[in-house]
Amino acid sequence: MSNILVVDxxxxxxxxxxxxxxxxxYDVHYIHDGESALTYMQAHSVDLVLLDVMLxxxxxxxxxxxxxxxxxxxxxxxxxxxxxxxxxxxxxAGADQYVAKPFRVPELLARITSILRRVGxxxxxxxxxxxxxxxxxxxxxxxxxxxxSELLEYLIKHDGIVVSKAELQKEVLKKDLCPxxxxxxxxxxxxxxxxxxxxxxxxxxxTVRGKGYSFxxxxxxx
Numbered sequence: 001m002s003n004i005l006v007v008d009x010x011x012x013x014x015x016x017x018x019x020x021x022x023x024x025x026y027d028v029h030y031i032h033d034g035e036s037a038l039t040y041m042q043a044h045s046v047d048l049v050l051l052d053v054m055l056x057x058x059x060x061x062x063x064x065x066x067x068x069x070x071x072x073x074x075x076x077x078x079x080x081x082x083x084x085x086x087x088x089x090x091x092x093a094g095a096d097q098y099v100a101k102p103f104r105v106p107e108l109l110a111r112i113t114s115i116l117r118r119v120g121x122x123x124x125x126x127x128x129x130x131x132x133x134x135x136x137x138x139x140x141x142x143x144x145x146x147x148x149s150e151l152l153e154y155l156i157k158h159d160g161i162v163v164s165k166a167e168l169q170k171e172v173l174k175k176d177l178c179p180x181x182x183x184x185x186x187x188x189x190x191x192x193x194x195x196x197x198x199x200x201x202x203x204x205x206x207t208v209r210g211k212g213y214s215f216x217x218x219x220x221x222x
Contacts, residue, residue, distance in 0.1 A: 002116055003045055006030040007037040007063065008052035008078065017050065020105055021112075032056075034063035038070070046073050048115060053079035053090065061093040068094035074115050078103070135217065142194050147173065151187055155205060155215035164212040188213060 004026045006017050014030035021028045029044070031037045034055050040046075049067060053060035064075050077095035079086060087098045097111050139152065150172050155163060169177040169184050177184070192202040203219040 001025060001027050002047040003027045003029070004048045004050060004112070005037060005040065005044075005046045006050045007032075007034065007055065007060070008050070009033065009055055010052070020109075024109060026112075034058040034060065034066075037063060038066055041067070041071055041073065046071075047119070048112060049073055049075045050112075051075050051077050051095070053077060053081060053086070061089060064090070064093040064095055074119055076108075076111060076115060138198065138200060142191075142198055142200075144191065144194060148187055148191050148194075151184075152191055152205075152215075155213060156217075159215050159217055162208045162211050162214045166212075168212065 004021055006014050006021075006028060008014050008017075008030065009032045011032070014032070018028045018030055029040070031040055032055075035057060037049070037051075041049075051060045051064060051067075055063065060077065060079070064077065067073060067075060074096040075094055077090040077093075077098045078101060079090065079098070080101045087100075090098045096115050099108055099111060139156070142152075144152065151168065154168065154172050165184055166177040169175060169181075173184060173187075188205060188207075192205055195202050195204060201219050204216060206214050206216060208214055
């Protein structure tokens with residue numbers, strides 16, 4: 001459930017938005033001034049701010065700038081000023097999107113869905129990037145020999161692709177594959193063993209019977 005903060009000094013509008021958004025499955029909280037909104041965001045997780053421009057004490061543009069300075073929370077600006085200059089002011093202050101009052105509820109809901117979907121995808125990509133970076137660090141810390149490191153690096157470069165034993169033998173070990181030579185298999189076995197000892201899954205390197213070996217970044221823990 002996404003948490004939405006409505007910041008508007010129109011009490012009736014806040015109550016209406018709370019009712020409409022709650023019916024859509026959002027967790028909604030509303031506040032009537034900018035300072036209180038910033039204080040609330042310091043203590044609570046907020047996924048989206050619906051922010052009015054015309055607020056008491058500090059206006060919505062100033063609030064948007066402060067939100068951008070302190071948080072990574074997207075902002076949907078609400079305002080009665082629907083001219084292009086006002087829209088540009090809102091976007092430059094940090095708003096992700098801009099809706100002029102009076103607005104149609106379906107349009108507002110569509111914009112909210114769009115923003116939250118984009119944020120969700122960005123977080124997902126960031127999470128995948130972090131996982132990839134963490135995995136690379138873990139691999140770099142493995143106590144591998146020079147040959148083992150070269151073999152692992154070669155397989156990683158071909159993520160998800162089956163690399164034949166003959167190719168690994170020639171490109172990494174620098175000699176042709178012989179029928180009874182188990183040297184390559186021993187190196188792969190040692191890499192897997194060191195992965196397990198370091199808390200990694202040996203399934204990162206899979207044996208493809210009759211073909212060779214394949215590296216997979218994403219695996220089930222084994």
